[in-house]
Amino acid sequence: MTSDRQNIHVVINGTEVEAMVPVRMSLADFLRDELDLTGTHVGCEHGVCGACTVLLDGVSVRSCLLLAVQARNRSVRTVEGLADGDQLHPAQRAFSEEHGLQCGYCTPGLLMATAEILDEGADDLNRDEIRERISGNVCRCTGYQNIVNSVATAMRYHREAVAGE
Amino acid sequence: MKFVDFDYHAPETVEEVVDLLGRYGDDAKILAGGQSLMPLMALRVADPEVLIDINGVHGIDTVERVDRRIRVGALVRHRRIEKLPNLTDGWGIVSDALAMIGHVAVRNRGTVLGSLAHADPAAEWPAIARALEAEITAESPRGNRTIPADGFFDSYLTNALEPDEIATSVAFTLPEGQVGSVFEELARRHGDFAIAGAGAVVVLADGLIADARLALIGAGSTPVRARDAEAALVGRAPSDDVFAEAAEIVYDSVAPRGDAQGSAEYRRKVLRVISRRALRSASARAEGVGQ
Numbered sequence: 001m002t003s004d005r006q007n008i009h010v011v012i013n014g015t016e017v018e019a020m021v022p023v024r025m026s027l028a029d030f031l032r033d034e035l036d037l038t039g040t041h042v043g044c045e046h047g048v049c050g051a052c053t054v055l056l057d058g059v060s061v062r063s064c065l066l067l068a069v070q071a072r073n074r075s076v077r078t079v080e081g082l083a084d085g086d087q088l089h090p091a092q093r094a095f096s097e098e099h100g101l102q103c104g105y106c107t108p109g110l111l112m113a114t115a116e117i118l119d120e121g122a123d124d125l126n127r128d129e130i131r132e133r134i135s136g137n138v139c140r141c142t143g144y145q146n147i148v149n150s151v152a153t154a155m156r157y158h159r160e161a162v163a164g165e
Numbered sequence: 166m167k168f169v170d171f172d173y174h175a176p177e178t179v180e181e182v183v184d185l186l187g188r189y190g191d192d193a194k195i196l197a198g199g200q201s202l203m204p205l206m207a208l209r210v211a212d213p214e215v216l217i218d219i220n221g222v223h224g225i226d227t228v229e230r231v232d233r234r235i236r237v238g239a240l241v242r243h244r245r246i247e248k249l250p251n252l253t254d255g256w257g258i259v260s261d262a263l264a265m266i267g268h269v270a271v272r273n274r275g276t277v278l279g280s281l282a283h284a285d286p287a288a289e290w291p292a293i294a295r296a297l298e299a300e301i302t303a304e305s306p307r308g309n310r311t312i313p314a315d316g317f318f319d320s321y322l323t324n325a326l327e328p329d330e331i332a333t334s335v336a337f338t339l340p341e342g343q344v345g346s347v348f349e350e351l352a353r354r355h356g357d358f359a360i361a362g363a364g365a366v367v368v369l370a371d372g373l374i375a376d377a378r379l380a381l382i383g384a385g386s387t388p389v390r391a392r393d394a395e396a397a398l399v400g401r402a403p404s405d406d407v408f409a410e411a412a413e414i415v416y417d418s419v420a421p422r423g424d425a426q427g428s429a430e431y432r433r434k435v436l437r438v439i440s441r442r443a444l445r446s447a448s449a450r451a452e453g454v455g456q
Contacts, residue, residue: 003170023173023216045166046204053270059244060270065203069173070220113269135355136268 008072012037013081021068028052030068031078039079039108043138050137053109054078060116079108082115090157091115091150100150102141110137114151123155123162168206175218179304182219182331187306189215190328196220197239198275200267201283225333233339239332243272243280254454255339257447258296258346258364262289265348268356278332281317284324284387287358289348291318292388296346296364296380297337305330318387340376343369345450349443350382351435353426359383360426361435365443367403369451374398379411379440383432384419391415394440403448405441412441 003022010017012035021030028045031037031054043051045064052064055077082089091114094100101107113134117125125133130151131144139147176182186193193215194202205211219225219239226240228249235256237246246252247263266272266280266289280290281301293299294314301312303326317325326332339346350362361383368376377398379391394411401407421432 004173006173024168024170026168029167046207047200047271048204050268050270059273061274062200062270064207065199065274067168067173067218069175070218116269132264132355133269136270 006069006072008069010071010073011075013077014075019068023067023069025068026064027054027056027066027068027071027076028063030071031063031076034068037078037080041105041108043105043109048138049106050109050113051106053112053137055112055116058116058119060113077112077115079111082111089115090118090161091154094154094157095147095150098146098150098153100142100147106137106139106141110134110139110147110150113137114154117151118154118158123158125151125155127152166207166209168203169209169212171213172215173218174215175221177221177223179222179225179331179333182217182222183304183306183329185215185217186329186331189217193217195279195282195331197279198242200271200275201279201285219331233341234336236334236336237277238334239276239278241277243267243275243277244269246277247272254450255344255346255366257450258293258348258366259337261348262293262350262364265289265350265352265356265359271356278335281335282324282326282332284318284320284322285358286321286384286386286388287360287362287382289350289359289362289364289382292362292364292380292382293337293348294335295388295390296366296378297339298378299335299337301332302334302336303330303332309333315390321386340366340368342375343451343454345369345447345452345454347443347446347450349439349446351439358426361421361432361439363436363439363443365440365447367398367444367447367451369403369448372402374401374403374407374448377411377444379415379444381415381419381436381440384421384436386422389419391418391440393418398444403452405445408441408444408448411444412437415440 003024005020041051043049047062047065194213196218225238227238229236299314346366350359364380366378377395381389394414416437423429
């Protein structure tokens, strides 16, 4: 990619990374092409579909609308960073058990959106509120019912985990 | 698509931003939230030679709330306003609209001032700014100045800022008295650009409408204040007939453009319905506020 390059330090899934990146490279392309973290998917590439959603300093963002250089000195969490070793994140467990995916293309974005919901402590949303919260993630396969079920189940796992503490 | 190449700057002070704007003028675009600019660049509709990333600039991310006035700095994200506690009573126009701006991830990055400066006629914040008669503060090599919302939106995606000016804050003020406000819009899908919409503010006094503001989106190349409809309401007792009358004035007076989302006539009809609903809801909220 032709472009001026800048040096950045960024924390990706808890690991410090240093890289020279073209200024015009998106964060999504940086994650996928430079770091081989291909879990983050590129769908519409203009901020509508949500497949590229990652957490930047803990909040969900469209990585296709961010430049890699904008992640300088920030922390990024991708779908690869959800599991704790062999232990699945409650969102991953829920999506698996509730069949919240078919082709899996939209799934990383939805998992990150769900992770943000749980991190915010919003673990008692009703189904309408869930739909509202995930309305920024488009799915062409499932018809969304099982996705809503998955988010509801993820919230239940979160409530149980909090209660168990 | 991938972004076309550009020169990238990440200044840390407003002075540096102003200096860069002075140097590059129309060749440069400010990058704040990027939720409007980056999609345009991805679709290669916008092609700035220079990007001035202001996300590292100090001192422009404050929210000040004093009495009926909220002042918001250039880096304040939509999501931060959405999460403000006690945005109740008269501020319904803001809390309603925020839920309609894109989606959570968009609101996490997008900024209030960015939406105003982008001046999309289908965007919510420009209409809110006109309904609440907001004031935008801008800085340039010549110092700073205050631009009233009524004079800020020149045309489609065009604001009144000079090429070497940056908007650094905006202040919204609720009118005094028993105020209710609401934002309503019609979009094909949740988070889509609105086909048409209205922000309404109603002030009641002794059971009569003392002041009414109706700012329309999708009615022209900028948000439109429906002044004739507003004037027809002042001094009247609120009722659905009165609001229907005002909505008819809106229908007769607006001249929207037709496009792929709807014809001009369709938009006029939608604006009539939305105006009536918005005025009715704003008035009901004002009544709910009490004296």
